[in-house]
Amino acid sequence: MKNQSISDTLKLIKSKKISIKELSNNYINEINKNKDLNAFIYFNEEKILERAEKLDNMKEDLPLKGIPLGIKDLFCTKNMPTTAGSKILSNFQPTYESFVTKKLLNSGALFLGKTNLDEFAMGSSTTTSFFGNTINPVSSENKKLVPGGSSGGSAAAVAANLCLGATGTDTGGSIRQPASFCGVIGMKPTYGLCSRWGIIAFSSSLDQAGIFANNIQDASILMYEMAGYDPNDSTSSNVEIPKYHDNLNSNVDGKIIGIPEEYSLPGISDEINQVWDKAIKVFEKGGAKIKKIKLPHTKYALPAYYIIAPAEASSNLARYDGVKYGFRSENISSLEEMYELTRSEGFGKEVKRRILIGTYVLSAGYYDAYYIKAQKVRKLISNDFRDAFKECDFILTPTTPSPAFPIGEKEDDPIKMYLNDIFTVPASLAGLPGISIPYGTSKEGLPLGVQILSKHFNEQEIFNAGYYLEQNNE
């Protein structure tokens, strides 16, 4: 069963070599055997088998019929609780299904459960969840590593073969960074490709749903099924979604690959740069041309992000007030106290820090100096990419500045933690699609990844380049 592809699994199901119920039981066993990873924070065997039986009895043929998936616990699901990894939503049961998960369900997918994440998707290590840490499956017995974050549960679940794919969301790197840490594929499409409707909001101008998978073909199948126009999300794009998986083409002959010099950072370990160089050479072997490009404002992407994202978060998270849903503090005597205690007891440290920063940069007298300034810098970063893509088909960079680190590290210094996303944040600010592909290992044998970026709605180009790299992963 290990590393079975989606298309092979569909064939097995179709030819009745395996029933969806049998398949589900296999995955239930795997999840139970790997409980210590804490990849799933909601998992209900009865409900899984109920759904499996229903799918087995269904005559209709569906594109993902019976495919077992993990769902990041930031997507509202009607039949499973949704917590965002927070105490404040620990008892929340959505009464509707998010657009993306509804699409997957309509395509016949089988949800195994909800995966762990950093609280409200704020983090790079899945250590801020109210439901405990997720452990990276590549960890050794005596050294437990983080899976990355915020979609760490999804990345770990796919890496440990607890599902065939998993949804994630990426605001500044929350799919690509954990994919790199766990050694799986992680794809964040163009902002607007997948509807945000029913995804618990963190930073609305950046949040975007995406996917984790074991190989490019699976990722392209799942991406196609998740994408699409939704009138309920005013930023959802009404573009035609190509059948990425039917169009996969690993020929990179004549493609121009941009290599941004600003991504060679001082202090980044050699192993990261070596893997990057190796990937460049492999592309050259396939006939691609290498072009050095400039993204002059790269350095300012992280600080701009850490103004914009907390500002939007402070506004989005104002809704958690203990009135309409979620946790309410019990020790209250007045309305004011209800708000303050509910929020103080309900949110974790990192979330509170970001709400405070966001409130500060939006407050009277500081709005122009911080928030507007950051948005202007965002414009310059977006222009950098626009200019760069006049000269190249895609951009190749490392995904992360380091391999997975031990749980507990970087906890005392927020900025150190933020630096994890140094290579992923710039594309997020520009709304560009990006993928992380497992490529090479560190000296200690930990997975590393390279990132491929392209123009808006050019997901096909990214999948094709990834397909080539996957086939030439020496």
Add this chain to the structure above:
Amino acid sequence: MKIDKNTTQKIARLCKLRVNNEEIEELSLQLSSILDWVEQLNEVNTEDIEPLSSVSTENLPLRKDEESKKDLSKEILSNSPENLENFFVVPKVVE
């Protein structure tokens, strides 16, 4: 930007968070260092640059202004910490 304890307290009140005396010192330091760090943006010349608030390529779509009648009150109330006769209940606000 140096954030002192009073400023931290003031921001906390604005976003309805209660921070106790033990937390406030550490928070003030962390907020100060985060703001110091983001202030490197001041090195960037942004004269005549329009702020970018959305990367969406879509124009805001218009929909027909149609009435829809659906009673969702039961569903809407189903997650409330306290409700009574189709209302959310909160602590008393008038004396």
